[in-house]
Amino acid sequence: MLSASTPKEIQAILWKAADKLRGSIDAVQYKEFVLSLIFLKYVSDAFEERRNKLAKELAEDGISEDQIADFLEDRDEYTSAHVLWVPETARWSWIAANAKIQGVGKLLDEAMDAVMRENPALTDVLPKIFNRDNVDQKRLAELVDLISDARFGGTEDKLAQDVLGEVYEYFLGNFARAEGKRGGEFYTPQSVVRLIVEILEPYNGRVYDPACGSGGMFVQASKFIEAHRGRGHNADIAVYGQELNERTWRLAKMNLAIHGLDGNLAARWGDTFADDKHPGLKADFIMANPPFNIQDWARDESDARWKYGIPPKNNANYAWLLHVISKLGERGTAGIVLANGSLASRQNGEGKIRQAMVEADLVACMVALPSQLFRTTQIPACLWFLAKDKSSQGTNGLEDRRGEILFIDAREMGEMADRAERVLTEADLAKIASAYHAWRGTEAARTEGLTYEDVPGFCASTGMATVREHEYALTPGRYVGVSPQTAMQPLPEPPARPATLMRDLYAIFD
Numbered sequence: 001m002l003s004a005s006t007p008k009e010i011q012a013i014l015w016k017a018a019d020k021l022r023g024s025i026d027a028v029q030y031k032e033f034v035l036s037l038i039f040l041k042y043v044s045d046a047f048e049e050r051r052n053k054l055a056k057e058l059a060e061d062g063i064s065e066d067q068i069a070d071f072l073e074d075r076d077e078y079t080s081a082h083v084l085w086v087p088e089t090a091r092w093s094w095i096a097a098n099a100k101i102q103g104v105g106k107l108l109d110e111a112m113d114a115v116m117r118e119n120p121a122l123t124d125v126l127p128k129i130f131n132r133d134n135v136d137q138k139r140l141a142e143l144v145d146l147i148s149d150a151r152f153g154g155t156e157d158k159l160a161q162d163v164l165g166e167v168y169e170y171f172l173g174n175f176a177r178a179e180g181k182r183g184g185e186f187y188t189p190q191s192v193v194r195l196i197v198e199i200l201e202p203y204n205g206r207v208y209d210p211a212c213g214s215g216g217m218f219v220q221a222s223k224f225i226e227a228h229r230g231r232g233h234n235a236d237i238a239v240y241g242q243e244l245n246e247r248t249w250r251l252a253k254m255n256l257a258i259h260g261l262d263g264n265l266a267a268r269w270g271d272t273f274a275d276d277k278h279p280g281l282k283a284d285f286i287m288a289n290p291p292f293n294i295q296d297w298a299r300d301e302s303d304a305r306w307k308y309g310i311p312p313k314n315n316a317n318y319a320w321l322l323h324v325i326s327k328l329g330e331r332g333t334a335g336i337v338l339a340n341g342s343l344a345s346r347q348n349g350e351g352k353i354r355q356a357m358v359e360a361d362l363v364a365c366m367v368a369l370p371s372q373l374f375r376t377t378q379i380p381a382c383l384w385f386l387a388k389d390k391s392s393q394g395t396n397g398l399e400d401r402r403g404e405i406l407f408i409d410a411r412e413m414g415e416m417a418d419r420a421e422r423v424l425t426e427a428d429l430a431k432i433a434s435a436y437h438a439w440r441g442t443e444a445a446r447t448e449g450l451t452y453e454d455v456p457g458f459c460a461s462t463g464m465a466t467v468r469e470h471e472y473a474l475t476p477g478r479y480v481g482v483s484p485q486t487a488m489q490p491l492p493e494p495p496a497r498p499a500t501l502m503r504d505l506y507a508i509f510d
Contacts, residue, residue, distance in 0.1 A: 010167050013149055014038060015174065030248050031175045036127050038168065039254045040111060042146050043084045044092035082260045084122075091116040096148050102142045105131035121262070125253040165219070165259050172214050172251070186287040187213060188337065189373050191414075191424035192383075193220045196287050196335035198433040199385060201444065203229065204236040205284030208327055210272045210320070212241030212265065215252035217287040219259050230346045239263035240403070242270060242277045260296070273319060274298035283327050286334035290320040292379050293339055308356035312348030317341065324386065325362060331389045333364070340368075340380040344473035355472040358405070358464070362386050365406040365436055368476040370414045372422040382476075386434075392441075399441030399452075405467060406439045407476040408432055408459045435459045456484025 003228050014034070036390060054077055058068045075085045082218040088094055090111035099107055116122045130140060172187050197220045209217045218239050225234060239261055243249040249269035266277035275357040294316035301310050305326040311319035324334045343366070345351065358361055365385035374381060390401045410432055414422040424432075438450035439461055446452075454460045460480045470478055 010163065013146060013169050014167065014171070016146065017160065031171075032127055032250060033129060033167065035171060035251060035254065036112070037108070037143070037147055038171070038327050039126070039258065040090070040108070040115065041092050042258060043086055043115065046083050046092070047078065047091065048093070050078055050081055084115070084257065085118050087114045087118055092148065096144060099141055099144055103131070104144055105135055105137050105138065108140075108144075122253065122257065124268070125250050168255060168258055169216075169219070172216075172255075173426040188216050188431065189375070189421075189423070190216070190220070191429065192289070192337060192369070192373055192381075193217055193287075195367075195424060195429055195432060196337075197221055197224045198334055198429055199443070200285050200287065201337050201435050201442065202237060202285040202287075206238045206240060206281065206329070207285045207287070208240045208278065208281060208283035209286070209288050210242055210323055210327070211288050211290040212243050212252055213248055213289070215241065215255040215261075215263070215265075217289075218256060218261055218263060221285075221287070222259055222261055234261060239265075240278050240281055240283065241265045242272050244269060244271050271298055272323065273300075273303075273316070278327075281327055282329040282332070283334075284332050286324050286327055286332065286336075288320065288324065288334070289337040290316070292377065292381070293317060293341065308360065309349055309353035311353065312350065313346065315341075315350070317345075318350050318353050321357070321384065321386075325357070328386065328388045331387075331393060334384075334386040336384045336386070337381055338384060340382050340475075342384070343368075343382055343475045346471075351472065354392065357386075357473050358467055358474075361390060361402055361464075362388070363405050363474065364390060364401070365408065365439075366476050367408045367432065367475045368411050370411050370422055370424075372416070372420065373414065373424070375421045397441065397443075398447070399439065401440060401461075403464045404461050405464075405474070406436060406459065406461050407474075407479040408435060409457065409476040409480045411477075454480075455483075456481045 043507075051072055053126060055072060058071055063071070078085050089107075094109050095104070095111055109128040112126040112128050112130075116124070116126050129135070150348070169190070173190070175187070177325075189418060193216050196217070201224070203225060207221055208216065209215075218241065221239075222234050223235065229236075229334070241252065241263060243252055243265065246269045252265055253263075256265070262438070264278070270277055272468075277498045295314045297316040297319060299311065299313055299319070305319075305322050307326070308322060311317075311322060320336065320338070321342075324336055328334060342350070342354075345354075363472070364387040366385075367383040367385070369381050369383065371380060374376075377380055392398050392400045410424075410428065413428040413432075414424045417423045434445070434448075434450055435452070435458070437445040438452040439459075441452075452461065457480055460476075462479045466479070467474070
C-alpha cells in the first residue's frame with residue numbers, strides 16, 4: 001500500500017478505478033459514484049491523519065494512555081482543526097476489513113449515512129447508491145481495493161486537503177471532457193475561473209454564484225486568498241451559491257467540504273429564476289458561468305429583478321445579467337461568462353436592456369475571450385464585469401471611472417493544451433488582470449506601480465459618448481482598434497487561378 005501518494009499517482013489509480021465501473025454503472029450516476037467514494041476515502045484519511053497527530057502530541061505531553069483514548073474520541077479535537085468527524089463504521093480501514101464478510105455495497109451505503117448523520121453540513125449530500133441490484137458488487141469490491149492504494153495523507157509539501165483537492169478537480173475536468181456538452185453544466189475551465197477571480201480579487205465579504213455547478217468559482221477564490229494572504233483566511237469570505245441539478249449540487253457540497261470551505265448552497269438544489277434560495281442576499285462579489293442561451297426558463301414578467309427591462313422568453317442571457325445586478329451590494333462587483341451574442345444583440349428587447357445597463361453606469365469592463373477555451377461548447381464567449389460603484393470610493397483611493405468602460409480584446413491569447421482545448425497562460429492572465437487593475441487603480445496596481453494606457457489592438461478605456469455612437473454594442477474589437485503589428489501586415493496576394501483555390505481547399509480537407 002502506498003504510504004503517501006502524489007496527486008499524479010492518485011489520479012492514475014483512481015482513473016483506472018473509474019474504468020472498472022464504466023460498463024456496470026449508469027453513465028449519469030457514474031461520476032457521482034466515483035467522486036463520492038473518493039470523498040469518503042479522503043475524509044477517512046484526513047480523520048486518521050488528525051487522530052495519529054493528536055495521539056503523538058498527547059504522548060509527548062506525558063498524557064496517560066487512558067486519557068489519550070478519551071481525547072481521541074473527542075469530536076471537538078477534530079472539528080476545531082476543520083476535520084470532519086468520521087464514526088468508526090465509516091472509516092475506510094473498517095470498510096476494507098469487513099467488506100467481504102458483510103457486503104461492500106451495504107457497508108458503503110451505511111458509511112455514507114453515518115457521515116451525513118454526524119456532519120449536518122452534509123445532510124442529503126452523499127449518495128446511497130452502492131447496495132443496488134444494478135451495481136456489480138464484485139467490481140465494487142475491486143474498486144474499494146484499488147482506492148485503498150491511494151492515501152490522501154499530507155506530504156512535506158502539501159496537506160491532505162490539497163492533495164485530494166487536486167485529484168477532485170482533475171476528475172471533474174476529465175468527466176466534463178468525457179460528457180461533452182453536458183459537462184459544461186458542472187465545470188468551467190480553470191483558466192477562465194482564475195481570470196475572473198484575479199480581476200475581482202475577492203479577499204473578503206460575501207461571494208455568490210447563482211449557477212455554481214460543482215463550486216469551482218469558490219475553490220479558486222479560496223486559492224486566491226491563500227496565495228495572497230496565506231492559509232487560514234478562508235473565513236474572510238462567506239460563500240453563497242445555488243445549483244439547479246441535484247447531482248451537481250451534491251458534487252459542489254463535497255467540493256467545498258474537501259477544500260475546507262463553509263458554504264451556504266441552500267438546503268436543496270433549485271432553479272435560480274423560479275426559486276431564488278437567497279432572496280435577501282446583497283453580495284460583495286458575484287462570479288458566474290451560467291448556461292449559455294437557455295431558451296426554456298422560468299420567466300415572470302412581473303419579477304422585480306427586471307429593473308432594466310424584461311428579458312426575452314427565448315434566451316436567458318440577459319435574465320442572468322439582471323439577476324446578478326439585483327444581488328450586488330452598494331459597492332459590489334461581478335464577473336459573468338456569457339455567449340458572444342450578448343455583446344451586441346438587439347433582438348427581443350436585449351439591445352434596450354443593454355442600453356439601460358450602460359446608461360446606469362453598471363458596466364465596468366468587457367473581455368473578448370479566445371476560441372476553444374470551452375471543450376464542452378464551441379459557442380464563442382466573453383466576460384462581463386459589472387460594478388455598482390465606479391467612483392474613487394473615498395478612502396479606497398481608486399481611479400474614478402464613472403462614465404467609462406474598459407474594453408479588452410483577448411481573442412488572440414492562450415495556447416493549445418491539446419488539439420481541442422485552449423488555455424490562458426500565466427502571462428495571459430497577468431496581462432489581462434494587470435490592465436484592469438491599472439485602469440481601476442486598485443491596491444495591487446499601486447503596489448506594483450502600474451499605470452493605465454490604451455494599447456491598440458488590446459485594450460481601450462472608452463467614454464459613454466463613443467459607446468452611444470456604436471449604438472451600445474459592447475464588442476471589444478469595435479473599440480480597441482488594430483495593433484501596429486497587424487496594421488503593418490500586407491494583404492495576401494489574390495490567387496492566380498482557380499486551381500490554386502482547389503488545391504488549398506483539398507489541403508484544408510486533409
